[in-house]
Amino acid sequence: MSKDFLSILSHDYKVLLETGEYFDVILHTGQGNDEKDFKAHSLVLRARSTYFRVALSNNWAKTEGSIFIFNKPNISPKVFEIILNYLYGASIDLPENDVEFNIDVLRAAEELCLTDLLEYIEDHLLHNTDELLNHFALVYKFATQDEHYNDFNKLKEFCFNAMEREPSIVFDSTDFINIDQDSLISLLQMRYLIRREIELWDKIVEWSIAQVSSLSRIIENWTLEDFSIFGNIISPFIPYINFSLIRPNEFASKVRIFRRSFGDECYAKLLELHLSQLDVVTATLFQSSLDINSTLITPKHAALICSWLTNDEEYQSKVKETKKAIFQYEDYGPCFASDLALVGNYKRHWEGHCLKKNYENRISPGNYVFKASEYEVFQIVRKFL
Secondary structure, eight states, X not given: OOOOXXXXXXXXXXXXXXXXXXXXXXXXXXXXXXXXXXXXXXXXXXXXXXXXXXXXXXXXXXXXXXXXXXXXXXXXXXXXXXXXXXXXXXXXXXXXSOHHHHHHHHHHHHHTTOHHXXXXXXXXXXXXXXXXXXXXXXXXXXXIISOOSSOOHHHHHHHHHHHHHOTTHHHHSTTGGGXXXXXXXXXXXXXXXXXXXXXXXXXXXXXXXXXOTTSOSOGGGOOHHHHHHHHHHHGGGGGGOOGGGSOHHXXXXXXXXXXXXXXXXXXXXXXXXXXXXXXXXXXXXXXXXXXOOOSXXXXXXXXXXXXXXXXXXXXXXXXXXXXXXXXXXXXXXXXXXXXXXXXXXXXXXXXXEEOOSSBSSOSSSSOEEEEESOOOOOOOOOOOO
């Protein structure tokens, strides 16, 4: 006869955490007005986390007498309390509708190498897709742009599927203005994301103004300094706007008003681009207000194919580690480093991902995951040097 007393053990450990009895670690968490110290026990932390096993070693840890002093200013006290309750009590209590907080817990769990928690928190987030959509900019950045040792493929797939179903979703999310510059540029490279170029311009203007609290929403009230500040913020996005697709009346009312932000030479170039004649095929595909009448491809695919057809330039893309340039092994199809890879076997659909990691240039615009029912190797040529 056997009986499981784990719940009692868990309770006793949580009491030990609450009382701080026999502690030998002080954890400084948070910063500024949001700081808190926790008393903990190195034996528990080391046993439950490989991160603490290293961090509390003699080679790394700072001590005052017999007490380990550990600083974690990038993790808030509220998040760290959740983590400690998991480490001591093997349980976790996450809020249902607080996406930002749950993302912070997920980020902390990854940093502290709590691998058992990662999939659980990821699934917890995906249980409330409406809230994820309302905080889409935050979720997109975390899943696709931040550096991770874990792939978070479920969140990535959610993001890319959501954008395929409703291309404007990223721009309509309540936290759009909080997205960082690199993530926004990555989104602009996905030409299918918004229907009209002027709408794209409007959203970039909205984002740029929101980055500086002193900029008035009434442009007519701006000073020369305001125009200069705005110009510095919006300039990295200019190459991703196709001004030739903006109608004359829209250009006059929504672009020309910012003329003093660009300087005479830059504005003259924008005006030249606006007045230039665009290849008819490219314009039709990129200006996706015309529906793509196909059950096989989406506007995203059409735009990508069009870019292949209209781009005659050849370029080399160096890879950081040459042995990873292209490879294949069990359960993997052709892989071009981690930048374009197929994973699976012949008993199920192949799954792949595309992201910029090892190659100098992107293999395909943006980061995304995809499924492939089949693939074909066109030609293999061995060269002897």
